[in-house]
Amino acid sequence: AQSVTQLDSQVPVFEEAPVELRCNYSSSVSVYLFWYVQYPNQGLQLLLKYLSGSTLVKGINGFEAEFNKSQTSFHLRKPSVHISDTAEYFCAVRTNNDMRFGAGTRLTVKP
Amino acid sequence: GAVVSQHPSRVICKSGTSVKIECRSLDFQATTMFWYRQFPKQSLMLMATSNEGSKATYEQGVEKDKFLINHASLTLSTLTVTSAHPEDSSFYICSAGQGARGTEAFFGQGTRLTVV
Numbered sequence A: 001a002q003s004v005t006q007l008d009s010q011v012p013v014f015e016e017a018p019v020e021l022r023c024n025y026s027s028s029v030s031v032y033l034f035w036y037v038q039y040p041n042q043g044l045q046l047l048l049k050y051l052s053g054s055t056l057v058k059g060i061n062g063f064e065a066e067f068n069k070s071q072t073s074f075h076l077r078k079p080s081v082h083i084s085d086t087a088e089y090f091c092a093v094r095t096n097n098d099m100r101f102g103a104g105t106r107l108t109v110k111p
Numbered sequence B: 001g002a003v004v005s006q007h008p009s010r011v012i013c014k015s016g017t018s019v020k021i022e023c024r025s026l027d028f029q030a031t032t033m034f035w036y037r038q039f040p041k042q043s044l045m046l047m048a049t050s051n052e053g054s055k056a057t058y059e060q061g062v063e064k065d066k067f068l069i070n071h072a073s074l075t076l077s078t079l080t081v082t083s084a085h086p087e088d089s090s091f092y093i094c095s096a097g098q099g100a101r102g103t104e105a106f107f108g109q110g111t112r113l114t115v116v
Helices: none
Strands: A003-005 A010-014 A019-021 A024-026 A032-038 A044-050 A056-058 A064-068 A073-078 A087-095 A098-101 A105-110 B004-007 B010-013 B019-025 B032-038 B044-051 B067-073 B076-081 B090-097 B111-115
Touching (some): A003 A087, A024 A073, A032 A064, A032 A073, A044 A056, A044 A073, A073 A087, A098 B044, B010 B019, B019 B090, B019 B111, B032 B076, B044 B067, B076 B090
Parallel strands (some): A010 A105
Antiparallel strands (some): A003 A024, A032 A044, A032 A087, A056 A064, A064 A073
């Protein structure tokens, strides 16, 4: 079975600073990769996904992520964060009949 | 994107009773449904995967007799927490997909279950 590791449980950052949320995965089969955002007491909203093709994917709210197969990573980045980006972010890996999540990274944007 | 409706959003029940949570795909046919449980400030833990018309596949450690999953149609899956206890209190989230690998899974808004 595949697994997902989010290396940072909490990331504090100042407004307008760049941010990177790290995600590594392991799997014996090909996977598809996702980043989701979750606000308190809500479900998940898809930020972006990598299925195939270009390894740099752009998502909503100015986020982007780069798939690196050799390093089995899918790090999420944003060049300039806003207060409203404060939330929990989850990296997820999907195979044919399975979808698993990392432990999550709490992004806190400070003024 | 596609819409998944999960109901109820919040439920409080007495210990020993059963609670049913519904997950509906409103504008697509969901051949696969995933059920997750999320404890406070933790990640989503996959409980089970169900395919329409067949029995759900439960993750190790998840009691199938306690968490009954039914996926009788392509637009509806239900999770019933039987004989609920306070330790079952949690946030339950469903997601629905169309089965093909790589297809995005769409998430419901979650159900906050509190057992008193």
